[in-house]
Amino acid sequence: MRPRAGAAAQGPLPCAVMANGHEQEPGRLVFPDGFTWGVATAAHQIEGGNVNNDWWAWEHNPDSGTVASSGDACDSFHRWREDVELVAELGLTAYRFSLEWSRIEPAEGEFSLAALDHYRRICAACQGAGIVPVVTFHHFTSPSWLAARGGWEAPDAPECFARFVTRAAAHLGDLIGWACTINEPNVVGVMGYFQGQYPPGVKEDFGRYAAVNEAMVRAHRLAVDALRSGPGQYPVGLTLSMAEIAAAEGGEALRDAAEEMMENIFLRATGGDDFVGVQCYTRMHFGPDGLAENDPAVPLTQMGDERWPQAVEHCVRRSAGVSGRPVVVTENGIATEDDTERISFLTEALQSAHRCLTEGIDLRGYFVWSLLDNFEWHLGYGPKFGICAVAPGTFERRPKPSAHWFGQVARANAIRTGRS
Numbered sequence: 001m002r003p004r005a006g007a008a009a010q011g012p013l014p015c016a017v018m019a020n021g022h023e024q025e026p027g028r029l030v031f032p033d034g035f036t037w038g039v040a041t042a043a044h045q046i047e048g049g050n051v052n053n054d055w056w057a058w059e060h061n062p063d064s065g066t067v068a069s070s071g072d073a074c075d076s077f078h079r080w081r082e083d084v085e086l087v088a089e090l091g092l093t094a095y096r097f098s099l100e101w102s103r104i105e106p107a108e109g110e111f112s113l114a115a116l117d118h119y120r121r122i123c124a125a126c127q128g129a130g131i132v133p134v135v136t137f138h139h140f141t142s143p144s145w146l147a148a149r150g151g152w153e154a155p156d157a158p159e160c161f162a163r164f165v166t167r168a169a170a171h172l173g174d175l176i177g178w179a180c181t182i183n184e185p186n187v188v189g190v191m192g193y194f195q196g197q198y199p200p201g202v203k204e205d206f207g208r209y210a211a212v213n214e215a216m217v218r219a220h221r222l223a224v225d226a227l228r229s230g231p232g233q234y235p236v237g238l239t240l241s242m243a244e245i246a247a248a249e250g251g252e253a254l255r256d257a258a259e260e261m262m263e264n265i266f267l268r269a270t271g272g273d274d275f276v277g278v279q280c281y282t283r284m285h286f287g288p289d290g291l292a293e294n295d296p297a298v299p300l301t302q303m304g305d306e307r308w309p310q311a312v313e314h315c316v317r318r319s320a321g322v323s324g325r326p327v328v329v330t331e332n333g334i335a336t337e338d339d340t341e342r343i344s345f346l347t348e349a350l351q352s353a354h355r356c357l358t359e360g361i362d363l364r365g366y367f368v369w370s371l372l373d374n375f376e377w378h379l380g381y382g383p384k385f386g387i388c389a390v391a392p393g394t395f396e397r398r399p400k401p402s403a404h405w406f407g408q409v410a411r412a413n414a415i416r417t418g419r420s
Contacts, residue, residue: 029354030414036132036365037410038094039087039387040331041076042139042183043103045374046083048073053102054147055140055377058199065197068380074372075395077118082397083371084125086388090399090407094132096330096367097122098139098183105164108145116171123175132177134330134367136239137165137223139183140198140377151200152188152212152219162222166230173232180277180330181223184241185216186262197378213261217269224273239277239330240266242315243284244308250288258286259318267322275364276323277330280315283308302335302383309334309348316356316363326362329353331369335376335383342387342402350415368406372397 044050048071059066076083087095103115119135126133138161142151146160154160165181182188188198189212196203220238227236242263247255270276282305285292298306309332316327334345346368356363373386387403390396409415 027417028414029351029417031354032357033413035413036094036328036367037092037406037413038096038132038134038365038367039090039092039371039406040096040134040367040369041083041098041371041374042136043098043100044070044073044139044141045370045376046074046076046372047100048075048077050100050102050141052106052144053100053141054144054151054199057144057147058201059378064199064201064378066378066380067382068375070375072395073375074390076372079395079397080122081125084122084129084131086371086397086399086403087126087131088129090403091411092131092407093410094134094177094365094367095126095371096134096136096180098136099168100141101138101161101164102141102143104168105143106145108143108160109163111167116168119168120172120175123172123177126177127175133175134178134180135172135176136180136183137161137168138181138219140188147199152192152215153208157215158219158222161219162226165223166226169227169230169232173227173230173234176232176234178235178237178275178328179227181220181227181236181238182216183239184279185213185220185238186266187241188216189213190262210261213265217265220266220269235274237273237275237277237325237328238266238270239279240319242278242280242311242319243282244280244311244314245284245286248285248287248292251286251292254288254290255286258284263318264322267319270323270325273323273325275328276319276325277328278312278315278319279331279369280311280329281308281332281334282306283311302337303379307334307345309345310352312349312352313355316353316361317359320356320361320363326364327356328364329366331367333369333385335385337384339400339402342400343405346402346406347415347417350409351417354415 058064059069099119105111123133189209191198193202193209193212224236245255294306320327332349370385372388372390373384376383389398
């Protein structure tokens with residue numbers, strides 16, 4: 001990712017002036033020239049019919065605890081043009097989506113030209129509409145053939161992933177805008193090998209969890225090399241799930257250990273990358289006995305998490321401080337049926353992001369999760385993160401007021417705070 005023209009030097013900036021020199025108006029926060037405004041999705045959550053990966057098997061396992069099958073999802077494998085058109089109509093400048101590895105490499109070493117052409121068409125449509133295609137190469141799902149060999153515990157799993165990235169990048173690289181190697185590798189480990197809610201459903205096996213973390217760090221580094229060896233020139237990074245992790249008295253050591261295992265080992269693995277993608281939604285608490293209850297004074301979202309939009313600035317600061325990389329908020333949003341509450345949350349989150357800019361932190365963009373209400377993994381279709389609803393049965397996309405609001409923010413490159 002190239003530095004922006006006029007990017008901020010190190011050190012804090014006066015609060016009245018942005019990094020690009022724009023003087024702030026009362027009640028209006030202006031973002032830097034070239035700031036990226038986007039929305040994010042993931043293949044398995046919106047495409048439908050991804051029958052050849054580990055998640056399809058997991059969600060059809062009655063013992064997994066997953067409340068629903070992804071099924072047809074939002075039918076975006078066929079309706080992707082509508083999704084790209086929505087992004088363009090809203091005035092956004094980037095669309096983050098993922099490749100489904102199991103479609104591109106349905107059997108080990110066997111690559112589907114038809115699937116590669118499908119994703120090439122999406123990239124080309126984005127480019128034609130003036131939208132930056134932000135391509136994620138792994139978003140939680142792995143092919144069934146790899147899962148049968150142990151998934152991320154297979155000794156050659158990082159090399160298998162690098163082979164897939166090499167082949168996909170050879171086909172798509174000249175059209176890629178940005179590349180994200182792995183989405184939330186820390187979540188793959190903690191949910192799959194410690195909490196047991198994601199495949200393969202292992203619970204509290206610290207050794208296996210740590211080994212998977214190491215495998216994913218290696219996979220990321222191999223993928224970065226593969227992407228930089230192929231056609232095209234574009235920024236490369238990974239995306240990381242982060243939270244504001246608070247400690248009550250006596251919980252400081254456990255908090256520090258959690259930050260190390262869930263965040264720092266991946267942030268340190270981004271050396272030489274062009275950016276780190278921060279994905280943050282909430283705050284967590286640790287006490288002397290481990291993970292503690294939420295603050296009862298803070299409302300909860302449909303995910304059961306604290307409504308904590310100010311986590312953005314905490315996580316952006318931490319990621320920049322630990323990694324030394326430019327930062328992009330590649331996911332942020334709220335699970336709620338109340339779209340007025342969504343607008344309120346996003347407003348507060350963007351105010352939080354803006355505070356990082358006034359401090360001189362190199363924050364390059366902000367992506368809402370998600371474009372569409374979609375399959376939210378083990379929680380099925382209950383949580384509503386989308387700025388667009390999807391009608392059951394017809395798959396009609398219905399932009400919510402938050403979609404139009406966010407589009408106005410992107411076009412103005414500024415938010416109104418309600419203050420005068």
